[in-house]
Amino acid sequence: xxxxxxxxxxxxxxxxxxxxxxxxxxxxxxxxGSVVNALGLGLATLLVLVGSNVSVxxxxxxxxxTVRLPAFVMIIAAFVTCAxxxxxxxxxxxxxxxxxxxxxxxxxxxxxxxxxxxxxxxxLLPAATDGLMxxxxxxxxxxxxxxxxxxxxQGTLFTQMDLLFGPIAANWGITVFPHYDFLxxxxxxxxxxxxGLLIALKNLIDDRKARLRATQQPNSPTENRRVRVTGxxx
Numbered sequence: 001x002x003x004x005x006x007x008x009x010x011x012x013x014x015x016x017x018x019x020x021x022x023x024x025x026x027x028x029x030x031x032x033g034s035v036v037n038a039l040g041l042g043l044a045t046l047l048v049l050v051g052s053n054v055s056v057x058x059x060x061x062x063x064x065x066t067v068r069l070p071a072f073v074m075i076i077a078a079f080v081t082c083a084x085x086x087x088x089x090x091x092x093x094x095x096x097x098x099x100x101x102x103x104x105x106x107x108x109x110x111x112x113x114x115x116x117x118x119x120x121x122x123x124l125l126p127a128a129t130d131g132l133m134x135x136x137x138x139x140x141x142x143x144x145x146x147x148x149x150x151x152x153x154q155g156t157l158f159t160q161m162d163l164l165f166g167p168i169a170a171n172w173g174i175t176v177f178p179h180y181d182f183l184x185x186x187x188x189x190x191x192x193x194x195x196g197l198l199i200a201l202k203n204l205i206d207d208r209k210a211r212l213r214a215t216q217q218p219n220s221p222t223e224n225r226r227v228r229v230t231g232x233x234x
Contacts, residue, residue: 004129011133018141018195019202023110027101028142029191033153036160038146040094041101042139044083046132048105051079053119053131060120072115073106080105094163110138141198148185148194155180 017023024045031037055075063071084102087095095102105111114134119127151157155177161169184190 003126007126007129008133011130011135011137012140013137013202016137016141016202017110017113017134018138019199021110021113023113024108024138025195027104027108028138028145029188029195031098031101032142032145032149032191032194033186034150034160035143035146035158036094036164037097038142039139040087040091040164041098042135042142044080044087044102045105045108045111046135046139047083048076048079048108049111049114049135049138050128050131051082052076052111052115053127054124055079056115056119057122057124057127068120069112069116072112072120076111076115077106091164097163110134145191145194145198148198149190151176153182153185153190 011017015021018025018028027041027045031041052072052075056072059071080103083105084095087098087102114130118130122130147157150159155175157174157176158169159173161172165172182190185194
């Protein structure tokens with residue numbers, strides 16, 4: 001259980017692909033203008049991450065070293081094709097909005113990095129867990145970034161959620177600031193700015209947690225020895 005807890009902590013926070021590894025920033029910045037766009041791409045990336053990690057883990061002992069990376073890319077491309085076809089079938093309008101960024105999941109360094117760096121070296125269950133947690137971490141950052149840009153850029157939240165969830169979500173939209181529009185956050189420069197704020201916030205939280213742990217821990221053995229030697233000299 002400690003291994004799976006560590007995988008969950010790494011994927012969701014400590015080694016988050018978007019906030020720490022800074023991978024997959026192209027789609028992260030391009031389609032995070034609203035929650036529905038971010039959630040759609042996040043779910044597609046999650047599907048590809050879990051599927052590719054599981055597949056790579058299953059074949060890791062049967063692929064020669066010379067064709068390892070091309071084989072991984074083909075596996076990722078196959079799952080991206082599945083995600084693309086599923087979105088075309090069930091969420092066609094959202095698929096049209098996301099456009100080229102669904103096929104471009106193939107080039108997402110976070111997916112190939114997890115396949116080569118973790119799934120190729122670990123059994124099925126840890127590989128699947130790693131893909132799930134990394135995918136959830138990436139999707140969570142996408143959704144938070146989309147919510148920030150939609151709220152402070154357009155004054156709304158959860159608009160057009162019916163593009164992903166169907167007619168049941170037609171009334172989920174919330175107008176927080178009526179007659180509000182801040183173009184900077186809607187455009188790509190606003191995505192860079194909001195992402196930087198999220199990274200700074202995470203670093204600030206980590207720094208405060210580290211300081212809190214340092215104040216709660218007893219003196220280190222080196223410090224204790226220094227106190228004892230000082231006492232002896234006196």
